Amino acid sequence: MKRREFMVLVAGASAWLLPWTRPARSQDPAQADQSAAGQIGQVDTLQGSATVIRAKTTTPVALRVNDPIFKNDTLVTAANSTLGVTFDDQTTFSLSANTRIVVNEFVYAEGGAANAAVFNVAAGTAAFVAALVAKTGTMKITTPVATLGIRGTTGVIDVPEQGGAATPGGAADEPRVKLYADADGYVGQIEVFNPQGANLGTLTQGASAFAFRPGAGGRLEAVPYQIPPQEAARDRGVLRRLFAAHNIGRRKAIERQRRMHQQRNNPRRPGPPHDRRPHPPPGRGRNQRN
Numbered sequence: 001m002k003r004r005e006f007m008v009l010v011a012g013a014s015a016w017l018l019p020w021t022r023p024a025r026s027q028d029p030a031q032a033d034q035s036a037a038g039q040i041g042q043v044d045t046l047q048g049s050a051t052v053i054r055a056k057t058t059t060p061v062a063l064r065v066n067d068p069i070f071k072n073d074t075l076v077t078a079a080n081s082t083l084g085v086t087f088d089d090q091t092t093f094s095l096s097a098n099t100r101i102v103v104n105e106f107v108y109a110e111g112g113a114a115n116a117a118v119f120n121v122a123a124g125t126a127a128f129v130a131a132l133v134a135k136t137g138t139m140k141i142t143t144p145v146a147t148l149g150i151r152g153t154t155g156v157i158d159v160p161e162q163g164g165a166a167t168p169g170g171a172a173d174e175p176r177v178k179l180y181a182d183a184d185g186y187v188g189q190i191e192v193f194n195p196q197g198a199n200l201g202t203l204t205q206g207a208s209a210f211a212f213r214p215g216a217g218g219r220l221e222a223v224p225y226q227i228p229p230q231e232a233a234r235d236r237g238v239l240r241r242l243f244a245a246h247n248i249g250r251r252k253a254i255e256r257q258r259r260m261h262q263q264r265n266n267p268r269r270p271g272p273p274h275d276r277r278p279h280p281p282p283g284r285g286r287n288q289r290n
Helices: 003-017 029-035 132-136 229-265
Strands: 039-047 050-053 068-070 074-077 082-087 092-095 100-107 116-129 138-142 147-151 154-159 176-180 189-193 199-203 208-214 220-224
Touching (some): 039 100, 074 082, 082 229, 092 229, 116 229, 132 138, 154 229, 176 199, 176 229, 199 208, 199 220
Parallel strands (some): 116 138
Antiparallel strands (some): 039 068, 039 082, 050 074, 074 100, 082 092, 100 116, 138 147, 154 176, 176 208, 189 199
């Protein structure tokens, strides 16, 4: 064998024997979807910083735009930060600064009979646009003092950092829930229940609200709350941010559902294994003598 032909053969064999010397291939979209198995939503918008604590862990991980969201995630925003998240049914949450929510439950399938979602607003201000789960199944939002039944609408929830304890006399830091119109003007309903499941009232008018306060015998009451002008102005900014995140997240959710549908209907079959034997130099057959 000539020296030049020998070097070509050695180089070809080395390329197969040392795979880490080959250029890295970009990740296949199907592989990316598989790596996010169990994903139920994604980060749409982020200003400042926010973290997530995954299920069965205690270490916060910094979030970035397009990061996946999973069941049992705890989402937390830092000071002067906001976070927008949209789920597979196109429901969007917008978290203001110093807000903490937990995704307790989320089940959604197009045409499914068991669609359900439960979110816990533990502290801060969280705005939401309810979408397909609220229309086809059940959607609930829990707080430290009350549970909200969402009937396809937009709302803002305020929970004071000290655990959401209701205070007598209508203090400014009492928990509140507010019903607002969707971007297209539609107004749904928010039903309010105490921890024992008793109905405390229903919001049906745009820009209406309840404050949660202890009543007779210390029992929780949902008291009609007149939203002050300064708070209403703040809420308008919160809603603008919410609808902007919803517009972005809705498109992403639709695209993700489309990819998942294609994968279910057209599963990829593994092809034949590649022949990794080094090929002979051009012009020389495998069995040809030197």
